Structure formats: structure tokens, C-alpha cells
Amino acid sequence: MTKHTEARYEFRIFGLDLQPYKQKLAELSEKSQTRQMQWVYLLATGNTDNNVKIGEGVTDIKVLKERYKGLELWSPFFVREFPLHTDVIKTVVFSALGVSNPKFSRIEYTLEQFIAELITPDRNLPVAYVNKKRQGYYLNDCIAEIAEIIVNGAFIKTMCIESENPEKVLATKKLLGIDESLENVNYPLALKRIMGLVGLPENWKK
Amino acid sequence: MIKEKLNVEESQAPRFEFRTFGRDFEETAFLMSRLSVPVPRQMWERHSEEIYIVSRTNDVNNTKIRDGKIDIKTFVQNVDDLEQWNPLLKGEFPMKVEILKKEIFPVFKVHIPKFDKNEYTLDGFLKIINHHPDLQAVKVEKERFGYMVNDTICEYANVWINGAMLVTVNSESTVINDIKKTINDIAVEGIENINYLQAIKRVIGWIEKPLAN
Numbered sequence: 001m002t003k004h005t006e007a008r009y010e011f012r013i014f015g016l017d018l019q020p021y022k023q024k025l026a027e028l029s030e031k032s033q034t035r036q037m038q039w040v041y042l043l044a045t046g047n048t049d050n051n052v053k054i055g056e057g058v059t060d061i062k063v064l065k066e067r068y069k070g071l072e073l074w075s076p077f078f079v080r081e082f083p084l085h086t087d088v089i090k091t092v093v094f095s096a097l098g099v100s101n102p103k104f105s106r107i108e109y110t111l112e113q114f115i116a117e118l119i120t121p122d123r124n125l126p127v128a129y130v131n132k133k134r135q136g137y138y139l140n141d142c143i144a145e146i147a148e149i150i151v152n153g154a155f156i157k158t159m160c161i162e163s164e165n166p167e168k169v170l171a172t173k174k175l176l177g178i179d180e181s182l183e184n185v186n187y188p189l190a191l192k193r194i195m196g197l198v199g200l201p202e203n204w205k206k
Numbered sequence: 207m208i209k210e211k212l213n214v215e216e217s218q219a220p221r222f223e224f225r226t227f228g229r230d231f232e233e234t235a236f237l238m239s240r241l242s243v244p245v246p247r248q249m250w251e252r253h254s255e256e257i258y259i260v261s262r263t264n265d266v267n268n269t270k271i272r273d274g275k276i277d278i279k280t281f282v283q284n285v286d287d288l289e290q291w292n293p294l295l296k297g298e299f300p301m302k303v304e305i306l307k308k309e310i311f312p313v314f315k316v317h318i319p320k321f322d323k324n325e326y327t328l329d330g331f332l333k334i335i336n337h338h339p340d341l342q343a344v345k346v347e348k349e350r351f352g353y354m355v356n357d358t359i360c361e362y363a364n365v366w367i368n369g370a371m372l373v374t375v376n377s378e379s380t381v382i383n384d385i386k387k388t389i390n391d392i393a394v395e396g397i398e399n400i401n402y403l404q405a406i407k408r409v410i411g412w413i414e415k416p417l418a419n
Contacts (some may be wrong), residue, residue, distance in 0.1 A: 016371060123339075126411045134266050153417040154370030154409045194370045195410045196342045204369050205347065 005123045007065055007075035008143075009166040011173055012180055013192045014158045021159050022135075024176050029137035029144070041128040042119060043188055045197050050077070050096040051188050053130075057082050057111050061096050068166050070184050082111040084161055089114070099124050126192040128152055141165065142172045151194050158190070220289040224385050225376035226397050227365070227405040228419035234375045235351075235362040237392045242353035242360065249352030256348065257332070260406055261266050262340040264315040267294065268403050270346075274299045274328055280314055287399050288385055299328040306331070308321045316340040344368060357381065367409045372417065374405070 026032075039055040051062040051074065061078040078092050087103045094101050102118050111116065119125050136146040142163040149156055161172045183203070185193075192198045222391040225381045259269040266281040268291065274326045280294040295309060311318045320333055326334070335341045350363040358379035389395050397418045400408075407413040 014369070120414075126302075127414075128411060150229070151370050152409045152411055153227075153229070154367055154372050156370045194368045196344050196368055199336070200345055200368060205366075 004122075005076055006164055007073050008162040008164055009068065009071040009073050009169045010160060010162040010186070011071050011169055011184050012133045012158060012160040012186055012190075013176075013178075014156055014185055015155055016159045018146055018159050021176050021178070025137045025139070025144055025146065028175065030139060032138075033052060033136045034134065035136070036131070036133045039130045039132065040115070041127065041130055041188060041191050042093075043126045043128060043192055043195065043197060044097040044099050044124060045126075045192065047096070047098040050098070051186065052093065052096050053187075054082075054111065059093060061092070063096075064186075069170060070180075071166050071169055072184060072186055074186075082114065083108045084114065088098070089118070097125065126195055128195060129134075130187075130191070140172045140175060143170050144172065151191060154194065156190075156194070158187075213319070219380050220282060220290050220292045221359075221378045221380050222285065222290045222382055222385055223376060223378040223401070224288055224389055224394070224399050225374060225378075225401055226418045227372050227400045228417045229371075229373055230419050231362060231373050231375045231394075234392045234394055238353045238355055238360050238362055238375070241355045241391055243355075245352050245354050249354075252348070252350045252352070254348045254350075256346045258344045258346055258402065258406055259314065259335055260342050260344055260403060260412070261314040261316055262412060264313070265403060267313045267315075268401070269310075269313060270402075271299075271328065276301075276310070278310075280313075284388070285382060288382060289399060289401060291401075292336060299331065300325045301331065314341055331346045342410065344410060346402075346406070355385045356390060358384045358388045360388065360392070365405075367406055370408070370409060372405060374402075 010075040037055055039053045042052045053060050058079060058081045062074045063073045063077045064072055066073040085108045086106065089109060090101050102122060106113065119127060128151055131150040132147050134145045137144040142161050144161045146159050147157065149158060161169050163169050193200055193204055254272055256270040268279045270277055276297045278294045279291040282290040282292050297305060303324050303326065306326060307318060316338060319338055332343050335343045344367050347366040350361050351361040360377045363374050365374050368409050375394060377385050379385050397400045400418060405417065408415055408417060
């Protein structure tokens, strides 16, 4: 799994009709690649500033550092492979989720033990199983993607533009004809909406 | 004869139902369209926006709200993996608190919350639902295409649960053998019977089970 270590400004949308953007990206993009991967997102309702997910046995936490002109700056915070030591789960993972620590009965946890013993029993920690099929693009010094995703069995699409330079992201938004009024929705928020953990805005429709 | 059969859509006779959810039922949709007798124009394509109320402690009552009207069906029995649901009650918002306390909330099989008004609009009711730890309101949009195969009412539908898309197919009738033949004819034999409540609970993460595909 390739990991980036620098913080990036991000603009992301979710919906089912992303064809106009896909067409534009295909026309303007310099290169593209496709990746498919299964993720488990941990979605504590009170947590809005940490994106906690697990993929290929690796815990990946990103932190929301800043909001700037409708963009979000997400910074990689923690990447570590299971098994995880209880101290790490306590001080890093549960701390990021913003929920109180459960009772631990082991010194370290495999991914299966972590999910079955610490996450599933806690109603405050809903889980989204997300399969992503991502088509990557590179344009205007930004990374972009269109992804088909399956959330707990249901289908939706997402598009994202990201860069370390926020002005580049804003310029790329314009280049793709993205309406200024379009809401920037990060992954945890979109998943929480689909799972009914937060209210739906009026424009959150099929 | 056909007219009489087609009127079953409006009849109140409790029907058995096979329904399943997934993301790809293209072959089933094709078979339904080819095997169907002509159906009334109003069944060709229907769009609706509904709110389902799901309860963590209840899988036997199906509550949905459409156009400000609440419609609750109750599970009667399962015969050969087909489910029979009966209409239980219908009501309209605004709703008197007495009806909410004595008729609606008992259906959810959860603790009855405190009410501070004599009457509730739909918005007021949904606020109570969303504050309740064991209840959740789920937005469901449907695009339904109706057919009639082997004298059973069938549909292929695109369904959006809080914005994420699924496909559902179903066959329903008062005659079990007609449904069984249809299940075979539309190539869904051996696929799990998944009702709306189950599908919604799986998507919102309350039940950790996969859908049909």
C-alpha cells in the first residue's frame, strides 16, 4: 500500500451522476491508474476531525488540520499494521475516535480481535465496510480520482481533487466546471449520512 | 379474468412475498419484462420518496411514511421462505400524542419517550425518532417498474437508501406456488429473501450481513 506523508488540501463530492466530471478528467488528465481496495471505516458520531480506517490490515488515521475556502486539509497522523498493542489502541485509536476506552483483555489485538471484541460490541462505534474501485488522474499538479464505492452493500460514487497547494485544488475545481456551491463532503461524513448517523441535508439525494 | 388478477394490487388480501436486494439483477429484469402480461399503465413506472422508521429491537413491524401518511405492516408468518405481511395501521400527520403513545410507539417495541405536545407534525415526530437511541429514520427513494408474471405482482426497482443505491426485485401473491414458479422463472432461485427492513438495517450497519450480490 503506497502512503503519502504530507498533508493535502482536499475537495470531494459524492453522488451517482459524476459522468460530466469523469469525461472532463479523461480529456484533461496526464495519466491514470485503477486500484481496488476494501476498507473498514470506524465512525464515532462525535468525531469529525479524525478519519480512522483500516485497509489490508493497516490502521490509517488522518487528521483534519484546517478548512480553507471550502477545502479541507487532511494530514496523515498514524499508519500501523495489526496486531496493535493495547497501549496504542488506547492512546491513539480510541483517542482519535473520541470515545471512552473499553475494557481490554489482551496485551495486543489482531484485526479480527480488534473488530470483534472492541468495536462491534460498542454501539457508539458503527462500522462501514467500503469497497473502492478508484480511477486516478493527474492534472494541474493535483491528484484526482473518480471512484465507484460500495458502502455496506449499497452503491455510490465519489470524486476528489487533492494537492498540497490549495490554490491548485481551487483552480482544478474551476477547470472541471465544479459549481462553487457544491458541498465538500469527506469520507467519514458521507458514510455517516448513508448510515443515518447524522442528518441529511436537503440536497443529499439520489 | 386478467383485470380481476391485476386488481390484486389494490386489494387488502394478505400476500406472501419474495423480495431480495443487491446491485445487479439485470437478467431478472429482462426475464420479468419478457414473461409479464401487459400491466396497467400506472404500474409501468412509479417514483416515490419515503421515510422508513427502523427499530433496533423490532423486525416484525414495517413502518414507512409517504406524503405525510404513516403505514405500518406487521409480519404474519414465513412459509417456505416467503414472508406474509398484513396491514396493521395507517395514520396521517399531524398526529395526536395519544395515538403516538398508544398505537405508534408500541409497534417499535422500544421505551416510550416523553412527549411535550398534544399533537405532532411529521417534522416533530421525526425529531423524536432521531433522538431515540433505538430508532432511526431512513430516507428511501424508489423508482419502481411493475410487471405481472405467473399471476404474481412483480417489480424491479432502483432504491436509494440515504442516497446510496441498491436494486430490488420481488414477486408477491396470495398463492405460494405462483411465487415459487416465478422465483424459478426470473432466475432468483436460491437467493436470500431480504425484506426492506433487513436491507435498510444492513446498509445502515445495524446488521452485518451481505446483500444478495
